[in-house]
Amino acid sequence: MDFYKRAAFVCTHIPRGKVATYGQIALLCGKPKNARQVGYALGTGKLGKNVPAYRVVNAKGVLSGAAAFDTYDMQRRLLETEGVEIVCTEEGFKTDLSKYGWKSTEEDALRFHMEFVWENI
C-alpha cells in the first residue's frame, strides 16, 4: 500500500520541535479515516527506521507509550531535546498541542502529495 509510503514521507517532514497527531498524518496521506493504520505502521516499524515516530501523538497530545522505542522515556527525551515541553500526567507524557502541535493546511497536504509523486517517478 502506498499509504504507508506516504505516511513515512509525511512523518519525515514533520518540522523539528513540533508534534503531529495520527489523524493529521492520515489526513495528509489523503485517508482521513486511517488514523489507526498510521499508529499500526509506526508501531510495527513498517515505515522504516529513520522515521521520527516520536513526533506523532494522539489527538489529546498524549504520547502513546507503545514499545516502539528502547526505553519508555527515550521518546520524552527526544522531544525535549527539540524543545517540546512534556507534561507528566496519569495518562502518561503529554504535549501541549496548542503550542507544539504541527499546524498543517490543505495547501500543505497538496504540496506533500506533489512532492511524493515527484519522488516516485
Place this chain on the structure above:
DNA sequence: GCACTGACGCGGG
C-alpha cells in the same frame, strides 16, 4: 474468506 484486533477520532449524552 471470516472474525478479531489496534500507538485513533468524533459525536452524543
Place this chain on the structure above:
DNA sequence: TCCCGCGCCAGTG
C-alpha cells in the same frame, strides 16, 4: 466539560 460508544480499515491468525 468529561465520558462513553460507535465507526473505520488494513493486518493477522
